[in-house]
Amino acid sequence: MRKLIVLSFITLDGVMQAPGGPDEDVSGGFRHGGWTVPYLDEFANNVMMEQMGRPYDLLLGRRTYDIFASYWPYHRDMDMGINKATKYVVSRSPMTFTWEGSVQLQGDVAEAVRKLKDDDGPDIQVHGSGDLIQTLFKHDLVDELWLKTFPLTLGPGKRLFADGVIPAAFKLMHCATSPKGVIIAEYGRSGDVVTGSF
Numbered sequence: 001m002r003k004l005i006v007l008s009f010i011t012l013d014g015v016m017q018a019p020g021g022p023d024e025d026v027s028g029g030f031r032h033g034g035w036t037v038p039y040l041d042e043f044a045n046n047v048m049m050e051q052m053g054r055p056y057d058l059l060l061g062r063r064t065y066d067i068f069a070s071y072w073p074y075h076r077d078m079d080m081g082i083n084k085a086t087k088y089v090v091s092r093s094p095m096t097f098t099w100e101g102s103v104q105l106q107g108d109v110a111e112a113v114r115k116l117k118d119d120d121g122p123d124i125q126v127h128g129s130g131d132l133i134q135t136l137f138k139h140d141l142v143d144e145l146w147l148k149t150f151p152l153t154l155g156p157g158k159r160l161f162a163d164g165v166i167p168a169a170f171k172l173m174h175c176a177t178s179p180k181g182v183i184i185a186e187y188g189r190s191g192d193v194v195t196g197s198f
Helices: 042-051 062-069 109-118 130-138
Strands: 004-011 056-061 087-090 102-105 123-127 144-150 170-177 183-189
Touching (some): 004 130, 056 109, 056 130, 062 087, 102 109, 123 130
Parallel strands (some): 004 123, 004 144, 056 087, 056 123, 087 102
Antiparallel strands (some): 170 183
């Protein structure tokens, strides 16, 4: 069984919308696209290279897929395996693909993802895809969270931990901090939430 790993850039208040540029996702009137750029450095780049330097497949929502498909096929020199990965796309509308290795998931999303996880193959990474991630959380399909938390708040915006989140415990597997204050942490699913009193 392969793991499903959510990789996300988030702010201190949990916003994940449009980390890469002003026009990436302006839905809801979002005005702060590109908020990661001032904090990116060689340290953060090396972490991304390591995380994406191993074999993986991608699971993407339609909006993120369209953003990636308009960029990565034309930047093969720096793609970190994205072009080689099988790209599974969740969309209700029929799709025609020009980006090699793209496959549309049909029917019940949770069931389709469970089948993917049961298949042989590399781990599955999820980038962006905020709406899809809520479905994955809701059906307890996320095995690991690889988060880069940036030292700023944005207020309004799409959040990583939104309507799909269920009570779930995670364990910290790795943590580091970049010179510019980005906390890079990897968490693994570790069962149910345990409560107590003090």
